[in-house]
Amino acid sequence: MEESDVIASTHRPNGHALAKGLSLESILAELYGKTTGCCKGKGGAMHLGDAGKGMLPAVAVVAANMPITAGVALAFKLKREKRVAVSFFGDGASNNGAFHEALNLAAVLDLPAVFVCENNHYAASTSIKRTLRIQNIADRAAAYGLPGIVGDGMDVLDVYASAKEAIDRARRGEGATLLELKTFRYCGHSRRDPNNYMEPKEVEFWESKDPIPAFGKTLRQAGVLDQGALEAIASEVEGCVDAAISQAQADPLPQQEDTFSDLYVTMEAPR
Numbered sequence: 001m002e003e004s005d006v007i008a009s010t011h012r013p014n015g016h017a018l019a020k021g022l023s024l025e026s027i028l029a030e031l032y033g034k035t036t037g038c039c040k041g042k043g044g045a046m047h048l049g050d051a052g053k054g055m056l057p058a059v060a061v062v063a064a065n066m067p068i069t070a071g072v073a074l075a076f077k078l079k080r081e082k083r084v085a086v087s088f089f090g091d092g093a094s095n096n097g098a099f100h101e102a103l104n105l106a107a108v109l110d111l112p113a114v115f116v117c118e119n120n121h122y123a124a125s126t127s128i129k130r131t132l133r134i135q136n137i138a139d140r141a142a143a144y145g146l147p148g149i150v151g152d153g154m155d156v157l158d159v160y161a162s163a164k165e166a167i168d169r170a171r172r173g174e175g176a177t178l179l180e181l182k183t184f185r186y187c188g189h190s191r192r193d194p195n196n197y198m199e200p201k202e203v204e205f206w207e208s209k210d211p212i213p214a215f216g217k218t219l220r221q222a223g224v225l226d227q228g229a230l231e232a233i234a235s236e237v238e239g240c241v242d243a244a245i246s247q248a249q250a251d252p253l254p255q256q257e258d259t260f261s262d263l264y265v266t267m268e269a270p271r
């Protein structure tokens with residue numbers, strides 16, 4: 001993606017926010033509800049965003065970000081801007097009506113959009129085996145006349161290659177793509193979830209493919225970084241996270257008189 005492209009995220013926006021250029025400090029402060037957060041502490045964990053960085057505040061209503069992505073892509077097309085709108089969502093979201101509405105609109109209007117399904121095989125506690133009778137969510141793209149790509153969501157370079165293919169296609173004006181990335185979540189859906197519904201073998205299988213050590217191995221084998229350099233990066237990152245947490249804890253909370261500020265935008269209606 002280019003900096004000028006726009007993403008619309010979900011109830012799991014943290015990684016997307018970091019990747020789109022929001023600072024660690026502004027993300028952690030938002031999680032703590034502090035005024036220094038990217039939404040001045042009023043969005044919280046599930047609404048991270050910063051329009052200036054090309055990230056709409058995340059939408060926690062499953063699949064509701066998808067028609068919004070189609071709308072953003074339509075705006076880019078009408079303004080003849082070479083920008084791309086990217087939506088992230090889960091396997092569960094692909095059973096929601098908004099998924100089908102968004103893909104069909106993107107197809108018939110030839111929109112510069114990429115719909116990225118992070119298929120982690122569960123929607124909360126429900127296995128995909130109970131909700132899907134086809135092998136790949138990407139196969140649903142055919143029903144709308146869109147290309148569907150299956151990528152290995154545990155392989156950084158494969159994700160890069162398949163995302164680039166879809167984004168380049170959208171930017172060339174050749175329309176939208178449904179990109180399914182197969183992945184997994186090793187823990188419960190939330191802190192209250194005992195996660196007693198996953199097979200231990202299934203978790204072990206996916207953990208063995210964890211993208212972070214796997215990409216480290218790729219870099220070592222290619223002679224890009226040695227083990228010492230990888231460990232130095234890991235400890236530098238931990239230091240940055242610790243510092244951002246301490247800063248967020250010390251930062252100020254919003255004041256009562258700020259309750260109604262920043263809720264509405266005053267603007268002239270576009271013609």
Ligand SMILES: Cc1ncc(C[n+]2csc(CCOP(=O)(O)OP(=O)(O)O)c2C)c(N)n1
Pocket residue numbers: 011012060061062063089090091092093094118120122123124
């Ligand atoms: C319309 C709607 N229904 C239910 C919920 C509650 N809910 C939040 S996340 C979630 C599971 C979503 O599963 P999936 O789309 O696979 O995303 P994942 O959490 O696996 O990344 C549910 C049911 C919601 N936020 N919105």
Ligand SMILES: [Mg+2]
Pocket residue numbers: 090091092118119120121122123124
């Ligand atoms: Mg899921």
